Structures are given as structure tokens and as C-alpha cells.
Amino acid sequence: MSLNKSVLLLLLLSVCLQSNAQEFKLGKVSIAELQQKQHPKDTTAVAAILFEKGEVHFEFTQDNGFTMVTEVATRIKIYKKEGYDFSNQKVAYYIGGSTKENVSFTDAATYNLVDGKIEKTKLKSDGEFNEKVNRYWGQVKIALPNVKVGSVIEFKYTVKSSRYGSLQDWQFQNSIPVNYSEFKTYIPEYYSYKPSMKGFITPKVTEEKKQKTINYSYREPAEPGSAITTSSSQEKLEFQETKTTYVAENLPALKEEAFVNNINNYASSVSHELSVIKYPNRPYEYYSTDWAAVTKTIYDYDDFGPELNKTGYFEDDLKIVLAGLNTTDEKISALLNYVKNAVKWNDYTGYSCNDGVKKAYKDKTGNVAEINLMLTAMLRYAGLTANPVLVSTRSNGIALFPNRTAFNYVIAAVETPQGVVLLDATDKFAMPNVLPFRALNWVGRLIRKDGTSQEIDLMPKVASMDTIAMNYTVDANGQISGKLREQKTDHEALLFRKNADAVTADMYLEKLENEYKKIEISDYVRANEKELQLPVSETFAFKGANLCEIIGGKIYISPLLFFAKEQNPFKQEVREYPVDFGYPFLEKYAINITIPDGYEVETLPVAAILKMQDDLGAFKFMTNVSGNIIQIAMTHQINTPIISSEYYPMLKDYYQGMLAKQSEKIILKKI
Template identity: 30%
Template sequence: MKTCFLLLSVLLLLVTIPQQVDAQKEPKTGKVDIQNLEATQCPTDSNAHAYFIFDYGKADFDYMAKNVRTNEAGSSQTGFQLHFNRHFRIKILDNEGFDYANIEIPLYQGDKDDELSQLKAYTYNLENGKVVKDKLSNKDVMTEETSEHWNTVKFALPNVKAGSIIEVDYTIRTTHFFNLRTWYFQRDIPILNSDFTAIIPEYFHYNKTLRGYYPVKFDQDNRQQKLTINVHQQARGRLVDEARYTSSFNYTEHIYHYTADSIPAFPKEKFLRTEENYISKVEFELEYVKFPQEPIHYVTSTWANVDKDLTDNQYFGKQLNSAGYIRDAAEELKQSGVEGMQMLDLAFEYIKRHVAWNGTRSKYINATLNKAFKEGSGNCADVNLNLVRLLRELGFKSYPVVLSTQDNGIIHPSHPSISSFNYVVAMVLSNGKAYLMDATDRDAEINLLPIRCLNDKGRIIGDVQDKWINLMNYQPFTMTSSILMMMDSTATISGQANMNLKGYGAYEFRKAIRKYDSPADFIKAMDDKNKLQDVDGIKVKGLDTLYHNLNLTYKFTDNELSSNPGDMLYFNPVVIPYFENNPFKLDKREYPVEFDHPYHIQQVQTYRLPANYQLQEAPKSVKMVLPNNEAQFVFQVQNLGGNLIVSSSLNINKSVFLPSEYESLKKFFQMMIDKQHELVVLKHI
């Protein structure tokens, strides 16, 4: 009897009867107000091309097996499900808003896949004073595998026009309780009303984090809920008689309600790694599950546990214990006779050539390191864990470093979580220095990671004292350019340019040049105002040679720099400024300015003036410096024996500028750009 009582107690703890909770009145799906269809402008933003009329969401838990047979183990396996419902309407104001009628719904794929259910979607139009409704057809809904653990349901709403309203209502059912989805109060178009409710049984404890700069109202309430279960106890020989039980008891349900009204579109501007770090949203992270008379099951605990979980994982740390498959490669490299950094370079380039990246980001390998190595391709973990394994075989102290890429958001050290990481690179410790490597990128160098990896800090998995490593500021973007120009009496300018780049300057220019059919096309693309004509004599050195500077030289004529009214000649002495326009447009920026790396840019332009002209007026030299030398711009003009020398240098020495520093940075850039647009005036003699 004691056994039956314990069985019943456990089953009772896993059962809930859901009760509908409406925090506020939600519009009924399938019917819209004609006033919204008649609207021609967003009430809160006259420049918007589309806006959310409302965006409602609710997450709650339901227990699926309300009748349990004690001899069916599977019946207790189908217990709690997390249901996430979203219901929204978007007003499409003009043709530029049509893209918002293309809907994507991500679904997690694991031991049990997320399930999309109750999908309803409509387009509403006003025709001859009447509302016309078009329903989404099931045949227009498709599912696409978008990454290792995610599929995406995609569809486009039918018959969308300027003035349409689209409506989408769906529910996602999942047993992945860690995946209580983030709710976004702010998106890239305005939202008139956003409302989200999470209803969570006391057994599940989530860390809840509000982020962003837009204010969100929050209310919390508790209520008693009733658990009910029908148990059919099957007879088991002489020890257990057949019996039926119906039992119930109360438990606490926590209700978290969030609302926000008249939310502006997230203001997009350059030099932001991802809006995920700053957009207004609420995140839920499952910390632990605790049932009465059961021990706590921690899902998120400490960073030490994260390290141990990765070290013990068969798709991560355990793969590094076997090296037989890669010993031949190590012996081949040893035959070169080199040591130290030269051997490190050889091993790095060897993995680049032998294991190609398939474009998938993951902290876990796909199958085994041996398989990826033999097949010659894999995800980023396959590539870089093979590099770690090879480096260890060569005698280096090498460790994997897990990180979050820029578009995945920043890691929060106070919230230990394996799921925050989506990428892995390799590291070597030698003579007290750390060397980071990513063999997925042909242009990456030692301590020059791909831009996607430059996102604050990564975590070292292994026996080291300092577990966090800075991913930033290892190498700056360095560019030095010189241009020698001849100016004739007709104001035509011909010149020869020499551009030398290293660090991230060489890295970014290598990638940019390869995107074009020829270096000439690349140079013309750099010239935003199409001032340069007849570009020829192009030479590129170091395009495919890493650890060396990239050098670009070319000749050109210029028809737009100068004008020649009467006896005066005017020209802009800065041919191709690195910043043509101010990248900072907002009156106020509520999130930081994030540069991927420091900038060191020097430009020298020498003009040989025509003999029949003399210098009448030139821009004045200037030096601008932000506090603590965080940024510096120097502009100098010299007239030396008929040669006009215009030199400028820009140094940005800090990666992150806070919102409080935005105004001074914006003015700094504007003054720099204004100075580079000042004219030189020559007078005919």
C-alpha cells in the first residue's frame, strides 16, 4: 500500500488542469475594425511603412495525460507541455511595408520537436466600403531546416496591398521547458500595444530578465490552482489489487503580466553588433525544477557546472580524448622541422585546408571529430576542435573557447547558461600569452578572429585559472594611403594612389575585393560620388598571403573634385575620405556605439599645383581629441614649393562608447567630415 501511495503522490505532482487567464481583453481572431482598415498613417510615427496594431502573447503549462494506468510507463512521460501562443495584427501602409507580410516561426528540434498548432492567418482589405478577408491556405505554408536544431515555418499572407491588415494567430507546443520564448516589446516597426502573460506552476523556477530602454509595465499575481488525476492501478499478482483513484490537491500558480503601449520602432544605426542586446524584451531562463518530496533538478546553476557539462559531453569534451586519427597529420607537420609560432602557423593553415566549414554555427560537433576530419568538412566545432586536437598532439597547451557570436547577443556572466554559446574557437597558451584561432575562415589569422566572433568575452573550457578571455582589441584596423596628384590649368586632376593595409584593414579589404569581379570594380565601389574616372594600372599584392600587409596601387583621373569658374579654381583636397558621411544620425542614442576594433587611418594627398595658379585659400589645420584620447583626428595643410600637402589621421582607440558619450562622438565625426569637405581655392596669375 505504501508503494501505491508513493506512486500516486508522484503522479499528482505532475498533473495540472489549465485555466484560461485573460489579463485584458484580447481581440477575437477573424474580425477587424473598419477604422483600422481606413487608417493611412501610424498614430505614433508618421514615417512608418507598417505598424503592429497589437501583439499579444501567452505562455502557460498543460498536462496532457489526465488518465494514468500504472502499468503503462509511457503515460507518465507525456506530462507537462509548455504552450506559447502569439496573436498579432500588422497594418501595411505602403509598398515598403509588404515584407512584414512574410512570416517566419522558428521551431526547436531536439529529442522531441516543437509542434506548431492552431495556425490561423488572414489578410483584410477594404473594397467598396466592405471588409474582404483572404485566408492563408495550408499549401502555402512550408518548413525549412535553418540550422542544426531549428526549423523555420515560413509563409506569405495572400493578397497584401497598401492599406491591408494582416493577422496571425498560432500556438507552439513543446516539452523543452528551457525554451520559454523571449517576448519582444519592441521591433523594427512601431507597436501600438504589446501584451504578454506567463502562467507558471510553482514547480518551475525561471530567471526573468527585462532588457532594453523602453519602459514596460509589470504586474505579478499568485493564485491557487487545482491538480486532478484519475489513476487506474493495474493488478500485479497477489501483491497489488486492481483499483481506481481520483485525487486532487491545490498548488500555487504564478502569473507574470507585462504590457507596453506606443512602443517606437527600434532605431537602427551603424556600429551596433546586434540589437538583441538592447531592444526591449523579457527573457525567461529555466533555473531549476522542484517537485514536493523530490530533490531540486538544476538546469542552470554555476559556470563550474557549465564547464563540467561541456567537458563531459560526448559531442564536445570527450571528443578531445582520442587522437589516433590525427597522429599522422601531426607527424607530417613535425617533419618540417619548425617549432614555436611557426609550427602554430603550420597547424592552423593545415586545418583550414583539410576541414572546410559548412557554414553551420554550433558548440557541438555533428558526429565525431574523426568523421569530420576524414570527410573534410563540418560545422565550426568540427573544424576548431580538430584544430585543438592537432595542436595538443604537437605539444601545445590548447583549449577550446566557447563564445556567442555578435548576432547571438552578449554573454551575461551573472547568468550561467550553456545555451548562450553558439560557437567555438581554438586557443593556445604559450609563455603567458593567449593565441586565439578560428580555422573556419581562410582570411583569419592568429589573434585575428572573424568579425562575427568579436563579441566581448569567450569562456575557456579546460584546466586554466582565468576562465574568461577577452575577444576584442587584439589587432586594429590599420590603413595608410598616399595619393600623388597632378593638376593642369584646365582643372583636370590625374593621380596615383597607394593604399597599405594590415590587421583588420587587410582582413576586411581582402574579403571586400573578392566580392567584385575585378579590383577596378572594387575601387569604383569605394568612390561613392563617382569622382574617379579612367581607373587603370591596378596592382594588388598580398590578396591571398596572410600575415602580410595588403597593398593596392592604381592610377586615375578625376573630373569631379574641381571646378574652374573664371580665374578661380576650387577643389576638394580629400579624394576618398574613409567616412564620407556621418554614420550617426539620431538626436539621441539609447544604446552604446560598438566598434569591432580600433581604427588607425592615415591619408596623405599631395597636389602638384599648376604653374599659372597660386594658392588663395586653404582649410586650416586642426586637431580634435575626445577625452582620454578615446578618439583623435588631425588635419594638416602645407604649401611647400608648389606642392599642396593635405594629411589627415583618424584614431579610434576605444571599442565601446556609452550612450552618455554619443553626443560628443557624433559631433566629433561631423566636425571631421565637415573639415574634409572644405575647399582649396586657387587664383589664376
């Protein structure tokens, strides 16, 4: 091959590669992107982020000082109708306090391929909405137009903020595949941020420093009361700027799996918390560098620690509540129930009081902080060692790294010789050491009056029980009728009470009949629904025509009837996330089956015992026949609320073995 031909071939190859390379710039959508029918590495994907680029930099003015500017540009490909949800985007911004933020969307458009040509449909004003979420937050929402299967959508948003205690968390992974994700930060030397990475995929990180110059107009402040306009001059601010770039490519979609508390806990991401401010000629200002600094800062907030010292508004009432009570347990139960009945939760989370504990007590409604800080103050008034515990709810994610935004909830704790008792008065069905499910999120931080803190395990230690006693009769036509009693304790009882409280009695029974294979329920009785210290129970009679099968004159019975689990919740071959059940539990079944006259047992499931290593759980299945009565005893217990991913293969096999045993039939034949 001649030299000229070689050069020409290399040039053509270069042009070809450039034409196939993705343009990481808005407005440069290609025909190839619009023609793509499915994601090349995930054919199940409903959409994919073709690229997402974020940048944080700082602008300076004389009046406002530094303003943090966050810009995010995104391009998304829609493969299936289920991906249409990604055409609706929203960005939250802070509106509480003196520091405000604003959000603006630009370059938002939908691209389609029409007759071989690219058609662009821009976002119009009627597709953008600005709304107030609560007193602290607003959000800007957009709905991109003309979205179809095959569309490519783009948008850019900008957030300007004087709140620079932390940068926007950057999540490289999403619920759909991400082809390219890039995040850049340009940080002036006056601010020092501590980056924290999480997830199973680590991006490539590069850093460089350079001198930065900002030109701005400076005007001398006018004398008070003076009408003279001061002159202005052009000034410049010179400082060193650190540019850090994070890049990750070809990230798989985050797949929802069974018993994952919050999938975003395991997404590849980076967060930045302000640690030091270093303004010239001023002392350094140190912020959250460790948990001790975080908790002390929070405790010293006006709407946190000082609220615990206010007692005058409840003292007279508590003299009546505490009269005649001597033991710690009596005082804890009485005060928890008193606050639950006196103040209702307004569904606002956060560890800061809104209007304060006194107003919440007067108005009989308040946010999480007002209710549980009030409870803490009352417990202290009663002579107990009580302190608040900062918590991150399951929806907020696990508090992995020291920062003030790690928490969004607060509960109360009482230290006793028998251990720490955790309390939450926002849920009317919660009890001592039985917290709402939203608060069962690994660990919290207990803060004492002196500002010291310690880690508190939020996960329950006592197994919640679900005990079922069922007696039923099978007739020669395969009809089944019987009676059932089910009793629940602790978190099982809390969840039952919440679900039952959310619907009418008729709706509840209709739902139960449908869930239990269309049985007919009669004589329904519920006990201890309001007596929280007692197990809640329900008793009813039932009958059903489709609970067993008759084949070739033989009757086939699934002994657990409608309680038999049919699918293994653990389907993945490999799992990277821990299995989070929320709390340990024990299921117990005692079943007596009366077989019809003229029949005998031909086949009976054999007894089985399955045990997981390290005492993580066990399954027992026992059978016995006495005359025309078949007795079944079954237990299934999980002894720890969280099982690490290293045990996943064993857990999956355990569940598969349990399901196989539950699916075995009792076969009756005519004598």
C-alpha cells in the same frame, strides 16, 4: 443638470470609451483601425503592432509528462508598402535529437475596408509552407493574402515542445512601433525559471499563485508480451501554479543606427532559463544558475568536451606539420593554417559537434564546433595551453545572462606569458588574434579541462591600419591623373581580402571605379593577397575628369578626392546604444598634389587637430606648400572598439568637425 441626465451622460461616455478602446482579441478588427492612415506617435512608421499577446503554459499526459505550449496572437496595421514584409511570418522549431517540436498557425487573415465594410480574407493552404532549414531546425512560414496599404493582418501560432530548458524569449519592442505587448507564463511548481530583463523600457510585472488541477486518463502498463488490454482510470494532478504577467504599452520602434552590432541587444525583452526541476520524491535537478554551471554543463556534453580528447586521427599528420617548430608562435600559426586548409566550414554555427571531429577531418568539412574543437585538440597535442572559448555571434546577440542558449559559436584560445591568443579556423583569412567580424561580440567564456571558466575579452586591442599614399597632378583643364598605394593590416586586411575574394578581378575594378567617382583605373597590382602575415596592398594609376571644379577661372580641389567622407554617420540627437566600431583603427593619408604651371595657391585649408577626451580618438590635418607641390598629411584614429553612449555627443561633434575639414577646398588661381 438633473441626476438622470448625469447618469445618461456617464453611460454615453462609457460606451464611447469602450468603442474607441482597442480589442485585444483576434477577429475583432475595428473600422477605426482600418481607417487609420498613419501611426499617431510615429508618422514615419511603415507598420505597427497593434497588439501582441503571448502565453506559455504546460499540458500533462501520462505518456509524455509535461509539454510546454507557447501561443502567440498578433495584430499588425500596414501603413505603407514598405510594411508589406510583415505579412510574411515564420516560426522556427527544433527537429534535432529525440525531443521534437511542432508549430501550427491559426486565425491568420487580412482585413480591408471595402465600400465602408470590413472584408476578411483568410489564409489558405497555399500560403503556408513547412521547410527544413538544417538538421537541427525547421520552420513554418506564412504569406498573408490580399495585403494593401491600410490593411490589418492577424495571425496566431502555437508551438508544442518537450524542450523546456528555456521559454521563448519575449521581445516587447520591434523595428516598428508596438501599441500593446503582453506576455504570460503559467509555471507549475516543479519548474523554476530565472527571468532576465534587458532593454531601456521596463514592462509592468504582476505575479499570482493558485492551485491547479489537471485531469488525465491513466492506464496501467501492460506486462511485456501480454495481449491483455489494461484498464484505464481518470486521475488528477494537483499542484501550485505561478502566473506571471508582463505588460508594456506604447513602445517606440527600434531605430537602426550607425555602428550598432545588433539592435536586438537593446530591445526591451524578457528571457527565462530553467534553473531547477523539483519533481516529487526525487532529488532536485539544478541547471544553469551562473556562468560556472553553464560552462560545466556544456563542457560535459558528449558532443563537446569528449571531442577534445580524440587525437588519434591526426597524430601522424601533425608530426610532419610540427617538425622543426620550437616557438609557441610558430606552432600556433602552423596549426591554424593547417586546419584552415584541411577542413572547410559548412556555414553551420553552434558549439556542439554534428558528426564529430574525426568525421569532419576525414570528410574535410565540418561545423564551427568540429573545426575549432579540432584545432584546440591539436594545440594541446603540440604542448600548448589551449582551451575552447564559447562565443555569441553578433547576429545572435550579446551573452548577457547565464544560460546555455546564450552561445552559438566556439573558438580556440592559447594562454601564453604574453597573453591569450584567440583563433578561429573557419575563416581562411583569419589570423591569430584577428577573428572574423561575426565573432567580435564583446566577451566570451573560456572553459578549461576541469570545467572552470573565465570571461575573455573578444574585442581587438591592436589598431587595424589603413595607409594611403597618393600622388596626383592637376592640369589647367581640371583633369586629374595620379598614382595610389593603399595598405591594410589586421581586420582591415581581413575584410579587404574577403571582399576581393568574393568577386572577379574585373568586377572588383569596375566597382572600385564607380565608388571612386567614376575614375579610370590602370596598372592595377595587388600584393600579399595570400600572405596573411603581411599587410595586403593595392597599387594603381588613375585619372578622372570630374574630381575638381573650375569656376571663374579658378580651380577648386577637394584634396582627399574620392576618400573624403561626406556624411556624418551619427545623425540622432540622442543615442541610447553604445557605438560599436568592431575594432580600433588608424587611417593615415599622405598626399602630394602637383598644381599646373601658371597657377598658384590662393586658399589652402589650415591645419587642425581634434581630440576626444579619455584618448578615445584623434584627427589631425596638416598642410604644406613647396613650390608647385601641395602636401597633405591626415590621420583619423579610434582607439577603442566600443564607445559608450555617454560619449555620443562628443563623438558626433568630433565627426562633424572632421567632415567639415575634409570638405574644405584648395583654391588655385592663375598667376
